[in-house]
Amino acid sequence: MTALLILIPAALFLGLLGLGAFLWALRSGQFEDLDGAAERILYDDDLEC
């Protein structure tokens, strides 16, 4: 049963990591322009010919 003492905190930590990543994405504007991001990828602005 001592395994639980490691496994439960580990599970909670991983969950919190995911939650933190989502909240970061939300705050840094990753969901601001969903249409634009979908189309931007089609243009190779960074390739200077």
Place this chain on the structure above:
Amino acid sequence: MAEIALNEDIPTDAPADVAAYIRTDETGIASLNLAVENLHCGACVRRIEAALAARDAVTSARVNLTTRRLALHWRADQAGAGELLGAVAELGYRLVPFDPELLRDGAANEDRTLLRAMAVAGFAAANVMMLSVAVWGGEASGDMGPALRDLLHWISALVALPAVAYAGRPFFRSAWGALRHGAMNMDLPISVAVLLAAAMSLFETISHGQHTYFDASVGLLFFLLIGRYLDRRARSKARSAAEQLLLLSAAAARVVGTDGKVRALPIGAVKTGMTVRVAPGDRVPVDGRVSFGQGAIDASLISGESEPKSIKIGDWVHAGTMNLSSPLEVNVAAAGDDTLLAEIVRLTAAAESGKAAYVRLADRAARIYAPAVHLLALAGFLGWWGLGGLDWQAALLIAVAVLIITCPCALGLAVPVVQVVASGLAMRRGILVKAGDGFERLAEVDTLVFDKTGTLTHGRPELVNRAAVAAPVLARAASLAAGSRHPLCQALVRAAGPVASRLEVHEQPGMGLALGGTRLGNRVWCEVAAASPKDGNSELWYRESGQEPVRFAFRDRLKPDAPAVIEKLQKAGWRVEIASGDRAEVVEPLARQLKVSQWRADCRPDEKVAYLQDLAQSGRKVAMIGDGLNDAPALAVAHASLSPARAADVAQAAADFVFQGERLVPVAVTLLLARRVRRLIRQNFSLALAYNLLAVPLALAGLMTPLFAAIAMSSSSLLVTLNALRLHARDAP
């Protein structure tokens, strides 16, 4: 013609109205927010950003395709705003500055709050459920000691309680708001159930009890927040009419001073009695009389009619109309809030606010549901305590169990899921659903009132006597017409296909075009002696020197599928009417052709509103289908409304649905879809109700366990979601 517009005495740097919106910070970086007109796709975004990035002064330029806005930052000492905006304007995009503070209506913040709450609830639900499964497993196998069970309960409490406190706020706030006003809404039973479940579970944990409902309380919140977020997103798609109008009104007026010099003034600073110059292609910024120049204006924004109106000195022009041919000077009679344009917008706003608030199906259900559920729980408590002989704690547990099991999880998803699936279906057919409750209202409609121009018809003149004209003649005439903005000339070019434009063409305002001895224009311009046939068509004459004049006839034609769609709608039981701002002699034959017996002509915007209100008074539920700015008030006042995508922005903003394409069939598609949506929503309510009828007796009997609650909750939510997806299955072409 064009050079006249360019050599005006306009300061190239920061027109007065733009300067007001520029914010410069202490490091010398200026920032400006602009709404972009004519923005369509990623390519447009790239062109604008590339044009701006090529300038050294620009530190960042970012176009948001979703909101169609440009955020521009540049070093203020290296470039002026006018120079940068000019670069974008050259690409053909009109920019209108705005103050982001004014547009921040809190809707975006609300969305984020919901999303954050949903993320937290999701995290808590997953982790608490993991612990609960361990508890249930231990209970079933019988080898879990009470100490370990208590430990798992405590960890659950540690995760669930803060999550409930955070993620439950949207519901608590709304329930408290309703309660304070003495009302009941769906959030009240939700809040009570979630809070009671959490409190009771904490009590059970402290007293080493066997059952806790932490998973139920966060699980409920998670499901409900999904429903709430979907609902909210559907609604926030509808941008307000006022916001769109920002794009419409001309940004600056070119005022002619007493010294003859032209200065740019913000619209707000223009006073009655001033003289304003309007270049070809610009919108008239004020109401007033023409004091210089003649030509044609496009008044479609005001009247909804596509045919250009010819004007001369002394004629009235209204704000929002577009100057088509030559420079005009207008003596200002009314500016800003006093113009007809502003009046129509006020009429729209008044119609929107005056419309009786529609009570959505879900809210109507809540009015019965919430009190019923609370009474049931109270009855359970009193029954077990007083008559059943239980102590009050055990009786309270049963009452809480009833509240948890009846918590309207499936009800919360019943409407939004159907709504989202239906919006997705509509979107694929080119129909944009703007109002969250649009389908519900549209399903109740029994009468359809169509506008004529631009809705039943294409809204622009088309060449009708192509067969009577030799193809080479048409091509030569079109190459003459290619340089003109006049709608008839543009119709000629459309009919002829791609032609080379002739730059040396001379345009005589109000008359026509000339190239050497060849002329294209009205009958006087081409010196036509013969009388025109009285067929109600607009005409252009074309004459090559020494040749007989050729007549091109134009008419605004019905959309090709209009007769079939109208007949289908009438057969399906809807009453169809036409209300047009056009003349009776144009509307009457069209109504006869479509077999519509109820039609009205010469309707002003306020008359359309009054007519729709009369219909509503007589008990009819009316859907308005229209496109012009003149239709906007009627669209707002109708029970439901549809607008084609080529409509004026304000009309689009006022309508519940916007459909794309040159055809009318989306109207029928939307109406039929709305009826199916209503049927599915009702089915979902029935499913949720059936689930309650099954579960409530078990809870009242004291037979409910946390495992049972979790299964019942998830399966009922899954059931309504799957039922909503049937909309897809039956839509297969």
